[in-house]
Amino acid sequence: xxxxxxxKGKDVLSMRDYGRKEIDFILSEATKMVKVAEKPSTLCxxxxxxxxxxxxxxxxxxxxxxxxxxxxxxxxxxxDPSASSVKKGETLEDTIRTVECYADIIAMRHPExxxxxxxxxAASVPILNGGSGSGEHPTQALLDLHTMKYAKGDIDxxxxxxxxxxxxxxxxxxxxxxxxxxDVELYLISPKELAMKxxxxxxxxxxxxxxxxxxxxxxxxxxxxxxxxxxxxxxxxTKYEELKNAYIIDPVMVKKGKKNLVLMHPLPxxxxxxxxxxxxxxxxxxxxxxxxxxxxxxxxxxxLGAVK
Amino acid sequence: xxxxxxxKGKDVLSMRDYGRKEIDFILSEATKMVKVAEKPSTLCxxxxxxxxxxxxxxxxxxxxxxxxxxxxxxxxxxxDPSASSVKKGETLEDTIRTVECYADIIAMRHPExxxxxxxxxAASVPILNGGSGSGEHPTQALLDLHTMKYAKGDIDxxxxxxxxxxxxxxxxxxxxxxxxxxDVELYLISPKELAMKxxxxxxxxxxxxxxxxxxxxxxxxxxxxxxxxxxxxxxxxTKYEELKNAYIIDPVMVKKGKKNLVLMHPLPxxxxxxxxxxxxxxxxxxxxxxxxxxxxxxxxxxxLGAVK
Amino acid sequence: xxxxxxxKGKDVLSMRDYGRKEIDFILSEATKMVKVAEKPSTLCxxxxxxxxxxxxxxxxxxxxxxxxxxxxxxxxxxxDPSASSVKKGETLEDTIRTVECYADIIAMRHPExxxxxxxxxAASVPILNGGSGSGEHPTQALLDLHTMKYAKGDIDxxxxxxxxxxxxxxxxxxxxxxxxxxDVELYLISPKELAMKxxxxxxxxxxxxxxxxxxxxxxxxxxxxxxxxxxxxxxxxTKYEELKNAYIIDPVMVKKGKKNLVLMHPLPxxxxxxxxxxxxxxxxxxxxxxxxxxxxxxxxxxxLGAVK
Numbered sequence: 001x002x003x004x005x006x007x008k009g010k011d012v013l014s015m016r017d018y019g020r021k022e023i024d025f026i027l028s029e030a031t032k033m034v035k036v037a038e039k040p041s042t043l044c045x046x047x048x049x050x051x052x053x054x055x056x057x058x059x060x061x062x063x064x065x066x067x068x069x070x071x072x073x074x075x076x077x078x079x080d081p082s083a084s085s086v087k088k089g090e091t092l093e094d095t096i097r098t099v100e101c102y103a104d105i106i107a108m109r110h111p112e113x114x115x116x117x118x119x120x121x122a123a124s125v126p127i128l129n130g131g132s133g134s135g136e137h138p139t140q141a142l143l144d145l146h147t148m149k150y151a152k153g154d155i156d157x158x159x160x161x162x163x164x165x166x167x168x169x170x171x172x173x174x175x176x177x178x179x180x181x182x183d184v185e186l187y188l189i190s191p192k193e194l195a196m197k198x199x200x201x202x203x204x205x206x207x208x209x210x211x212x213x214x215x216x217x218x219x220x221x222x223x224x225x226x227x228x229x230x231x232x233x234x235x236x237x238t239k240y241e242e243l244k245n246a247y248i249i250d251p252v253m254v255k256k257g258k259k260n261l262v263l264m265h266p267l268p269x270x271x272x273x274x275x276x277x278x279x280x281x282x283x284x285x286x287x288x289x290x291x292x293x294x295x296x297x298x299x300x301x302x303x304l305g306a307v308k
Numbered sequence: 309x310x311x312x313x314x315x316k317g318k319d320v321l322s323m324r325d326y327g328r329k330e331i332d333f334i335l336s337e338a339t340k341m342v343k344v345a346e347k348p349s350t351l352c353x354x355x356x357x358x359x360x361x362x363x364x365x366x367x368x369x370x371x372x373x374x375x376x377x378x379x380x381x382x383x384x385x386x387x388d389p390s391a392s393s394v395k396k397g398e399t400l401e402d403t404i405r406t407v408e409c410y411a412d413i414i415a416m417r418h419p420e421x422x423x424x425x426x427x428x429x430a431a432s433v434p435i436l437n438g439g440s441g442s443g444e445h446p447t448q449a450l451l452d453l454h455t456m457k458y459a460k461g462d463i464d465x466x467x468x469x470x471x472x473x474x475x476x477x478x479x480x481x482x483x484x485x486x487x488x489x490x491d492v493e494l495y496l497i498s499p500k501e502l503a504m505k506x507x508x509x510x511x512x513x514x515x516x517x518x519x520x521x522x523x524x525x526x527x528x529x530x531x532x533x534x535x536x537x538x539x540x541x542x543x544x545x546t547k548y549e550e551l552k553n554a555y556i557i558d559p560v561m562v563k564k565g566k567k568n569l570v571l572m573h574p575l576p577x578x579x580x581x582x583x584x585x586x587x588x589x590x591x592x593x594x595x596x597x598x599x600x601x602x603x604x605x606x607x608x609x610x611x612l613g614a615v616k
Numbered sequence: 617x618x619x620x621x622x623x624k625g626k627d628v629l630s631m632r633d634y635g636r637k638e639i640d641f642i643l644s645e646a647t648k649m650v651k652v653a654e655k656p657s658t659l660c661x662x663x664x665x666x667x668x669x670x671x672x673x674x675x676x677x678x679x680x681x682x683x684x685x686x687x688x689x690x691x692x693x694x695x696d697p698s699a700s701s702v703k704k705g706e707t708l709e710d711t712i713r714t715v716e717c718y719a720d721i722i723a724m725r726h727p728e729x730x731x732x733x734x735x736x737x738a739a740s741v742p743i744l745n746g747g748s749g750s751g752e753h754p755t756q757a758l759l760d761l762h763t764m765k766y767a768k769g770d771i772d773x774x775x776x777x778x779x780x781x782x783x784x785x786x787x788x789x790x791x792x793x794x795x796x797x798x799d800v801e802l803y804l805i806s807p808k809e810l811a812m813k814x815x816x817x818x819x820x821x822x823x824x825x826x827x828x829x830x831x832x833x834x835x836x837x838x839x840x841x842x843x844x845x846x847x848x849x850x851x852x853x854t855k856y857e858e859l860k861n862a863y864i865i866d867p868v869m870v871k872k873g874k875k876n877l878v879l880m881h882p883l884p885x886x887x888x889x890x891x892x893x894x895x896x897x898x899x900x901x902x903x904x905x906x907x908x909x910x911x912x913x914x915x916x917x918x919x920l921g922a923v924k
Contacts, residue, residue, distance in 0.1 A: 040354030046656030048685050050678065058398075059406055062358065062384050066410040069356050069382035074685035076678050080388065080696065090674075090884035093891075098675055098883060101905035102682035267406060268398035275401075289409035348662030366706075367714055370666065370692050374718035377664050377690035388696065575714060576706035583709075597717035 004029070007302035011120040011127045015138045015174045020181035023145065029298035029307060030146050036297065037070045043306045044073035050103035051077035052095065053130070054110045059267060059289065060130045060139070064107040067296035071306070076102060093122040100125045105303055107296075126303035128296075134170055139299060140266060141174035143292040148223055150291065151262045151284055155179075159220055161187040164227035164247060164272065166196040171266040172227055173200045180205045187221060189214050191243040194229065214247055218257040224249075225264045228272055250274040254282050264288055312337070315610035319428040319435045323446045323482045328489035331453065337606035337615060338454050344605065345378045351614045352381035358411035359385035360403065360427075361438070362418045367575060367597065368438045368447075372415040375604035379614070384410060401430040408433045413611055415604075434611035436604075442478055447607060448574060449482035451600040456531055458599065459570045459592055463487075467528055469495040472535035472555060472580065474504040479574040480535055481508045488513050495529060497522050499551040502537065522555055526565040532557075533572045536580055558582040562590050572596055620645070623918035627736040627743045631754045631790045636797035639761065645914035645923060646762050652913065653686045659922045660689035666719030667693035668711065669746070670726045675883060675905065676746045676755070680723040683912035687922070692718060709738040716741045721919055723912075742919035744912075750786055755915060756882060757790035759908040764839055766907065767878045767900055771795075775836055777803040780843035780863060780888065782812040787882040788843055789816045796821045803837060805830050807859040810845065830863055834873040840865075841880045844888055866890040870898050880904055 002025040018026075036043065049068040053061050057079070065075045077099070090098075092110070096119045099106055108119055109130040116129035116136075131137045148155050160179065162172045166188055177200065179186065188196050188210045195201075195210065211217055218224060226249060234240035254263060254277055265273060265285040277283050301307045310333040326334075344351065357376040361369050365387070373383045385407070398406075400418070404427045407414055416427055417438040424437035424444075439445045456463050468487065470480045474496055485508065487494065496504050496518045503509075503518065519525055526532060534557060542548035562571060562585055573581060573593040585591055609615045618641040634642075652659065665684040669677050673695070681691045693715070706714075708726065712735045715722055724735055725746040732745035732752075747753045764771050776795065778788045782804055793816065795802065802824045804812050811817075811826065827833055834840060842865060850856035870879060870893055881889060881901040893899055917923045 040350070042656070046686070048682055058386060058403065062386075062407065062410050065384040066356055066382075069384065070354070074682075074691075075382075075384070076681040076685065076691070078674060078678075078695070079386070089886050094884060095674065097894075097902045098905050099678065101902065102678045102909060268402060270397045278405075286405045286409065289406050293410060348658070366694060366711065370694075370715065370718050373692040374664055374690075377692065378662070383690075383692070387694070576710060578705045586713075594713045594717065597714050601718060 004302055004307050005305070008305035009126060010303055011116070011129075012138055012299055012303070013116045013120055013127065013129050014136045015141050015177045018178070018181075023142070023178060023181055026142055026295070026298055026302070027146050027149055029302060030142070030291070030294040031150075033294040033297040033301075037293065040072065041070060042072045043301055044068065044071035044304055047073040047104045047304055047306075048102060049073055049075050049077075049300065050099045050106045051075065051079065052099055052106055052108045053077070053079040054108075055131070057109055057130070059292070060109060061107075063289070063292045064128070064130060064296050064300075067293050067300055070293065071297055071301055073300075092118055096122045096127075105300060128299060128303070131170065134168060136174050137170045138174050139292070139296055140171045141178045142299070143288065143295040144171070144175050144225065144264065144266075145178055146295050147264060147284060147288045147291045148262065152222060156183040158222040159185045159187065160223045160225065161189055161217055161221045162196075162225050162227075163189040163214055165194045165229050165233070166190045166227075167194045168230065168233060169227045172225070173197060175225065176200055176204055182206070185209070187211065187217050189217055191229070193239075194233065214249075215253065215256060218253065218261070221257060221261060223262045223264065224257065226272060227266060228268075228270055244272075247272055248274065249277060251276055251280060254280055257282070312610060312615050313613070316613035317434060318611060319424075319437075320446055320607055320611070321424045321428055321435065321437050322444045323449050323485045326486070326489075331450070331486060331489055334450055334603070334606055334610070335454050335457055337610060338450070338599070338602040339458075341602040341605040341609075345601065348380065349378060350380045351609055352376065352379035352612055355381040355412045355612055355614075356410060357381055357383050357385075357608065358407045358414045359383065359387065360407055360414055360416045361385070361387040362416075363439070365417055365438070367600070368417060369415075371597070371600045372436070372438060372604050372608075375601050375608055378601065379605055379609055381608075400426055404430045404435075413608060436607060436611070439478065442476060444482050445478045446482050447600070447604055448479045449486045450607070451596065451603040452479070452483050452533065452572065452574075453486055454603050455572060455592060455596045455599045456570065460530060464491040466530040467493045467495065468531045468533065469497055469525055469529045470504075470533050470535075471497040471522055473502045473537045473541070474498045474535075475502045476538065476541065477535045480533070481505060483533065484508055484512060490514070493517070495519065495525050497525055499537070501547075502541065522557075523561065523564060526561065526569070529565060529569060531570045531572065532565065534580060535574060536576075536578055552580075555580055556582065557585060559584055559588060562588055565590070620918060620923050621921070624921035625742060626919060627732070627745075628754055628915055628919070629732045629736055629743065629745050630752045631757050631793045634794070634797075639758070639794060639797055642758055642911070642914055642918070643762050643765055645918060646758070646907070646910040647766075649910040649913040649917075653909065656688065657686060658688045659917055660684065660687035660920055663689040663720045663920055663922075664718060665689055665691050665693075665916065666715045666722045667691065667695065668715055668722055668724045669693070669695040670724075671747070673725055673746070675908070676725060677723075679905070679908045680744070680746060680912050680916075683909050683916055686909065687913055687917055689916075708734055712738045712743075721916060744915060744919070747786065750784055752790050753786045754790050755908070755912055756787045757794045758915070759904065759911040760787070760791050760841065760880065760882075761794055762911050763880060763900060763904045763907045764878065768838060772799040774798075774838040775801045775803065776839045776841065777805055777833055777837040778812075778841050778843075779805040779830055781810045781845045781849070782806045782843075783810045784846065784849060785843045788841070789813060791841065792816055792820060798822070801825070803827065803833050805833055807845070809855075810849065831869065831872060834869065834877070837873060837877060839878045839880065840873065842888060843882060844884075844886055863888055864890065865893060867892055867896060870896055873898070
């Protein structure tokens, strides 16, 4: 039986650390936060979150900051390592051991894959991984799940497509691992060159269908999770142009899907979803952002022992 | 009859959107904020302001942030677009639709003239224009009016001089448009090369006197609003030096004016007002900064529906 | 008789401004803050701290910000002058006179030695010097004293070693001046090239022993305050390498000292204390960081008249 106290003082590092019960519990706590966010809260009054961001971010940093503010806590930190002691040659471990003297909890983004584990080993306060290089982005996976559950009522039974760059996109890695715990069917749609990263692919336990043709697959899907194809990954620009155009999602493409298709995207987008899709009821990618605040409120409150 | 609820959920984009009654109402609310700022307030508890600043600013950003803190709210955002998703090619509209998932209200500065209108069209939360390129800076105009009213009791009946760079200075544009709604006489003092921008000039409805000689005009004025002449606008450096020196305001110049002349400046100044003027009772340019907090408190509280 | 009201509205600029009674009073207030920090406080509710940092800093800025948050106050400011009006040619005095219109108190770091005095002369709100060039860093000296007192019960009677770069290290300057008011014996351990700055050295009133050999001195010490030797100060790289190695503090070196030796360092460190010392009970350099929050809470609360 999972309970709130199990999360007290705990880090959030990787989706690999959570089973179905833990995920369900976090999602259920996040749903409670919808109400908490509506009025002034004192759940985390007197507590301080430090954001320690070694890479640029709007979305994730502001989401963590807002989550803490809505819980009644305060925020300090940095979003630009050039204005910090890192410049003076300080190790990540020393920076973390310093920052934990200020803050009750730390949200971190760092370019190295093992950064959040290193930070967690050094710290006595909880570390929330806000993106570790091309590795994991567990709070994004949890907000993606929360959005799906909110949109569809239940994640079990869904046919879910992951589309775009499945090789380098860390959000699809964390999400696919998380979906292992649900009764879903997965459709991986990508150019062959950007097929799902092998060490993630071989760990997937659900039924998985792989393909390259979005138009063919989209009618089967309940949820389509799109990602950006990054031009810089291609050596042959002609190849890039050809593939890129196969994955432009416009109203015509959306209408090939089910009426209630839920279209998600971790953002930022460049042009892979056209802006005339934004006003369609299927467009969930901005609403998704809001679910990030609820999920991060839940994760902060749980780690600080602020919910019973 | 203007009332607080008229401003609830509304943007603050341009002085062209306000008539005399709206301006009077905002100024009157700002005056109430002098008292509110004196002790802890919960008017905006649980609310979050996002500052979204695409250009450098000390004054305007800190003024908005302080205003929200003094109302009991929280602040998130960014002041350096290089640490944000803009770097990844995100459009202004997408950034705004993301940030509004975090914040209840957004204060924005952006280099493009139509930026605040674009943001307002994309957003469902109120947008406060904190400077849009060479276009408008309405919260500055409102704080300028509030300072004049506070210093002189009434704006109607005043003879007001605008001095310096009237061509490129957005603060004089917004202020001149705002003064259209008052019974004032305007004196425009500038080098011919920097005369009031034509599309503003032709919209002015009050009596306007134009000239180039500050010493000749200053004895007539109740208020002198000075601005910086920007060297980079001149092709002929000799011309710049000549004109620049005609507009240095020192104690001798101030004493040519009325005893109760109110000297204002949007700041930062470089050398156009000498520092030995700072201690004269006529120097209102630092006090002006404080009025910015009251005005922005009023604008935030009104837009959030926090005042009745 | 020193009392809280003596500090109300006062700047914190230099350790030279404090006698023993003032120091004792501040340290005693800081000790009270340990309890205050444990739960939500309203001591400074409704007050705003501005951090005005013209140089990079993690530790000092976050420490001031956390201190204000734990007192229930709000924080605004900037940590990167390139995103401020300084870029437009504004003087320090004008920046300060502007910022004091927003904030009730200002914490500043600036590369120039006389910067905090200049700021204090311009400001009507209290200025807290968070580091002024190679000059002073008084809040660091106070937190160093607080750590010693907490670790040893009493500062009087201690034998204290200052080790490393005593010529350029501003923390050792402020600390040595502060220790003048205590009954301590001082050991200065440094390469001859980096001996204690002469204008500090000649003002020291306690018994002072100078030497270059840490291993010889360490058995006598109760407290060893280590600092980084900066490579860039040496013209002869061979000399640097030779001296640098004489001051590497590893477990073997620590064990040459007394069992209860307190090892301190202002951080960041590079390699002058090896990481296997971190887990020894003698390692106080991270706990030192926490004392910085208590001391800065006390200084802020005293300057704002928030404690009786």
